[in-house]
Amino acid sequence: MRIQDTPEEWPVTATATPFTGNKTSVRTDEVEMPDGSRAKRDYQVHPGSVAVLALDRDDHVLVLRQYRHPVRQRLWEIPAGLLDIPGENPLHAAQRELYEEAHVKAEDWRVLIDLYTSPGGCDEAVRIFLAREISVAEGERFEVSEEEADMELARVSLEELVRGALAGELHNNCLATGALALRAALSGDGVDALRPADASWPARPFDA
Structure with missing residues (x-):
């Protein structure tokens, strides 16, 4: 048997949005269970995100350190950001985030x-x-603010x-999942067997 997630949607008999924030909101759905109850x-309604594991010629990963207030920690992360525009091509969003956060471009x-x-509590999908x-991007660096203004950059194996x-x-x-996924790919069929950058994404359909 192939282990694979499948689409399914139980009936929603009522819905409300008790909170709406700048980028996300909270929704309350009344769901009909299979037994009729x-x-x-x-759950949090989220536009979706992209993240980039950028690997240099020495097999080092570009990482950044940023303060995250909800967990009261400075976390090492990989470049990432929201899908701000509905239907936006996630590759274009990822290229933008890599440029804005690290001033880097990539060819592959x-x-x-x-x-x-x-x-269980949020509909956020991440690619x-x-x-x-990778190489340094042309032009001036993107002007960052707030937590991003205090970011540190490093390259780590x-x-x-x-x-x-x-x-x-x-x-x-994203850092942990990305690093472990790349290690698994390298130990298996190799990165050339990974899906192309424009592979379909049912969780967040996008324009070509």
Whole structure:
């Protein structure tokens, strides 16, 4: 039997939005269960995100350190950002984030892995790209603000990121998932077997 997620939608008999924020909101759905009963489910409505694991010629990953207020920590992360425009091509969004956060461009792009960050309480879908053949981008650096103004940049070996994630020292989900996925790809069929950068994404359909 092939283990594969499948689309399914239980009937929603009522819905409300008790909170609307700048980028996300909270929704309460009354859902009809298979036995006919009804239950309320609260969850965050999220536009979706992209992240980039950028790998240089020395097999080092570009990472950044940023303060994250909800968890009261400075986390090492990979470049990432929201899908701000409905229907936006996720590759274009990933290229923008890599430029804005690291002033870097890449020649080779692949889909590394797709995931839901917390499907029990949020509908956020994330696509993590692998970017290779990276170099400094042309033009002036993008002007950052707020938490991003205090970011640190570094290049760290893939093995160090895998070790740190497994040791409980690195906690960002995109960094940990991306590093472990790349290690699995390298140990398996190789990165050339990864999906192309324009692979379909049912969780967040996009324009070509």
